[in-house]
Amino acid sequence: AQSVTQPDIHITVSEGASLELRCNYSYGATPYLFWYVQSPGQGLQLLLKYFSGDTLVQGIKGFEAEFKRSQSSFNLRKPSVHWSDAAEYFCAVVRNQAGTALIFGKGTTLSVSS
Amino acid sequence: ETGVTQSPTHLIKTRGQQVTLRCSSQSGHNTVSWYQQALGQGPQFIFQYYREEENGRGNFPPRFSGLQVTNYSSELNVNALELDDSALYLCASSLALGGTYEQYFGPGTRLTVT
Numbered sequence: 001a002q003s004v005t006q007p008d009i010h011i012t013v014s015e016g017a018s019l020e021l022r023c024n025y026s027y028g029a030t031p032y033l034f035w036y037v038q039s040p041g042q043g044l045q046l047l048l049k050y051f052s053g054d055t056l057v058q059g060i061k062g063f064e065a066e067f068k069r070s071q072s073s074f075n076l077r078k079p080s081v082h083w084s085d086a087a088e089y090f091c092a093v094v095r096n097q098a099g100t101a102l103i104f105g106k107g108t109t110l111s112v113s114s
Numbered sequence: 115e116t117g118v119t120q121s122p123t124h125l126i127k128t129r130g131q132q133v134t135l136r137c138s139s140q141s142g143h144n145t146v147s148w149y150q151q152a153l154g155q156g157p158q159f160i161f162q163y164y165r166e167e168e169n170g171r172g173n174f175p176p177r178f179s180g181l182q183v184t185n186y187s188s189e190l191n192v193n194a195l196e197l198d199d200s201a202l203y204l205c206a207s208s209l210a211l212g213g214t215y216e217q218y219f220g221p222g223t224r225l226t227v228t
Contacts, residue, residue, distance in 0.1 A: 032215050041221075043222050044219040049215070051215070100208045101162045104158070
């Protein structure tokens with residue numbers, strides 16, 4: 001069965017420091033992968049997606065992610081974190097039996113310290 | 115272009131009651147998905163509707179039901195509410211089945227069951 005694992009429940013990063021959030025997936029074929037961000041009391045906003053092609057994808061707000069098939073990973077990175085990046089981050093993969101439905105990881109909470 | 119909207123924002127129900135949550139899809143979209151997000155967890159797929167037909171269902175009991183109407187509004191109905199049904203319910207819309215797989219999320223409805 002498909003699954004998404006986000007090993008880090010909570011990460012604290014200093015403002016201006018770099019960030020990497022980990023995501024591992026379990027899927028037989030080429031996955032369609034996403035990163036979403038959720039601010040408190042808000043819905044989910046799409047940061048970036050990977051379908052095929054270049055394994056390094058760029059997203060909004062200065063985020064990027066790299067797809068590594070050999071490691072079944074799709075880690076999210078940002079070179080310099082801003083205080084406004086504090087939020088919950090979710091990695092997701094398309095559920096193969098039902099159109100565009102997604103399977104999400106449990107999320108990583110990002111705190112930014114000054 | 116209007117985004118995905120959901121109503122109500124918050125709702126408090128008693129165990130055993132029934133509830134209906136509503137969603138209005140983004141303009142031009144024809145697929146609606148519903149997710150349940152328990153506190154501290156990632157969203158879990160409930161079901162998806164494509165052109166008014168159910169097109170995939172997650173691991174939720176039959177007391178979770180839904181419908182999609184021609185103007186791409188959608189409803190999620192939950193019967194015989196249980197305490198564990200307390201969660202944020204998210205609606206997401208997308209364009210076409212198997213298209214870009216991008217889902218656009220509404221702000222959610224916070225359901226509390228007492």
